[in-house]
Amino acid sequence: MRREGSPWQGLGAVMMKELADHLSSARMRVLEWLVVLTAVAALYSAIGQLRDTTAEDPFLLLRLFTVQSSSLPSFVAILGFLIPLMAIGLGFDAINGEYNHRTLSRILAQPIYRDALLIGKFLAGLVTLAISLTCLWLLVVGLALLFLGVPPGGEEIARSLVFLIVAVIYGGVWLALAMWLSVVFRSPATAALAALGIWLLLTLLWPMLAPAIANVIAPADPRYAALGLPTPETLEWQQILARLSPHDLFGEAMLAVLSPSTRALGPVFLNQLQGAVLGAPLPFDQSLLIAWPQTVSLIAAVILLVVGAYVTFQRREVRA
Amino acid sequence: MDAVIAAQGLTKRYDGAVVVDGIDFSVGKGETFGLLGPNGSGKTTTILMMLGLTERSAGNVTVLGEDPMRSPLTVKRRVGYLPDSIGFYDNLTATENLAYTARLMGLPRSERERRIAAALARVRLSGVAGKRVGTFSRGMQQRLGLAEIIMKRAEIAILDEPTSGLDPQSTIEFLDLIRELRGEGVTVLLSSHQLDQVQRICDRVALFQTGRIVLMGPVGDLARQVLGAGFVVEVEAEGQGLDRRLAAVPGVSAVASIGQNRYRLTADRDVRPEAARAVVAAGGALTKLSVDEPSLDAIYARYFQVGSGVPREVSDAA
DSSP states (O other): OOOSSOTTTTHHHHHHHHHHHHHHSHHHHHHHHHHHHHHHHHHHHHHHHHGGGTTTOSOHHHHHHHOOOSSSOOHHHHHHHHHHHHHHHHHTTTTHHHHHTTOHHHHHTSSOOHHHHHHHHHHHHHHHHHHHHHHHHHHHHHHHHHHHOOOOOHHHHHHHHHHHHHHHHHHHHHHHHHHHHHHHOSSHHHHHHHHHHHHHIIIIIHHHHHHHHHHHHSOOOHHHHHTTOOOHHHHHHHHHHHTTSHHHHHHHHHHHHHOTTOOOSSOOOGGGGTTOOTTOOOOHHHHHHHHHHHHHHHHHHHHHHHHHHHHHHHHSOSOO | OOEEEEEEEEEEEETTEEEEEEEEEEEETTOEEEEEOSTTSSHHHHHHHHTTSSOOSEEEEEETTBOTTTSHHHHHHHEEEEOTTOOOOTTSBHHHHHHHHHHHHTOOHHHHHHHHHHHHHHTTOGGGTTSBGGGSOHHHHHHHHHHHHHHHTOSEEEEESTTTTOOHHHHHHHHHHHHHHHHTTOEEEEEESOHHHHHTTOSEEEEEETTEEEEEEOHHHHHHHHHSSSEEEEEEEEOSSHHHHHHTSTTEEEEEEOSTTEEEEEESSOOHHHHHHHHHHTTOEEEEEEEEOOOHHHHHHHHHHHHTTOOOOOEEOO
């Protein structure tokens, strides 16, 4: 049987209220400063390195995102860690906060469905993320213009805009996860800890665990080992497992988009490279094609997690 | 009288535990109905089922002719709910809180501002409209909750434990506001465990015990039914053979002597005029005459004392 009325009734109102809450919260101030300071630190070292190679590189702006010095990882790598933190910070008390402030039953007694509350909160978090990341992006491009004095080309801008969009989607994954946990756990502290635990597991431990598990599933072939080569099956499993982590997907997509010379994200056979001009940049649309599966996977993860949160929330009793 | 809320066999089970056990009741348009009972007796769960906020396990309930599970938006648009936790956002001002509700309802901006200002004026909160709700006392928050119901122009106001935690002055003010609401034809349904306060404003009450309605009806009727009679009149008078004279007054069912020259009459109505006449006719000197209104507290205490935990058959005195 169909429900009466629109599930989106009140969505805009919830979203605007949550957005206002986010943007004026002290939490947001802390996150902003964290992001800006890290960005400045990463760019400072990158710009220092880039000054030496200005003339040689056609994609100077993009190099800004990816170059790493001995002491600091690249800007993209730092964002890969920071965006989840921001997203978890925005989402970990989304629903259980309403329970704990005892506001939930009054809000749900208004003529809206629970859908509007959950989706409204998610969208508000996503817009907040998008606003901060856009500011960051403008900051980086502006600083690049100031310090390097070389105007970026159209393709560079296009690629960095794709970076921005994928970064927001990546943030959406963590936001949806944090919100789901905020439905599952009644205490915001527990939800935050669980989210941070999953974040640590997927970004720090998983890259180490994936090869180990791959080795168990497909043990190394002694014939390849004798030649000093990795076994293709093991390599394949390793990649499949590693891609279960959104951090890995984000890293791969960024590699394809921001390093135009990236031709493939997995192991390739030598015959596949025949006729290729190694090191030559791919056209923009070809790079997009390489990053597309990763981007779609991230979007799918967002949808799955939001659906999980939705189903759990629908089954929750209103009474705290 | 049209029933705006009607429940038949309404039941809620949580993991096998029965919280609300097959209750039947109906509330007429414009009536003030009280759900009374100790904490945990199923009052709030009943309210949540009426709003479609929790699914019922069995039975039926209609609110304004609609099924709250099937058409929740219609029901929630026409019914105002004030939870026992109130639940306004502490970091928003009174106006902002009401504006949020109004936007959730989809009211246009001009209408919104007008209604909010009017509602805040009605509950005498206009002076603190721009203050954050976190700084409000419990009484002010309750009044703000009532302002929300007024702003919604709800046809039914459901108030969960509206007087708990209020000081006597705030309670009186709040009950006056509820009376005003009723004066405008709003049906009021309220739950409480503070029987004496609720008794003052309810047309009918339903007494809950462990998920069942054990008694239902106007307070006076319940008193007659449970206490044997509704009114207790105390007479202090000097004279000879007054007890026999008083016992002969029509409507008096018993006369007890409770001290020198003091008598307690149990009657089915207020028999003060007749008692006074009887004393004077007997040549006695009347020094004091008072009547005890039938009290819900007494009814409640007596009922559960007599029943000694065994619930009687549901009796509807209405």
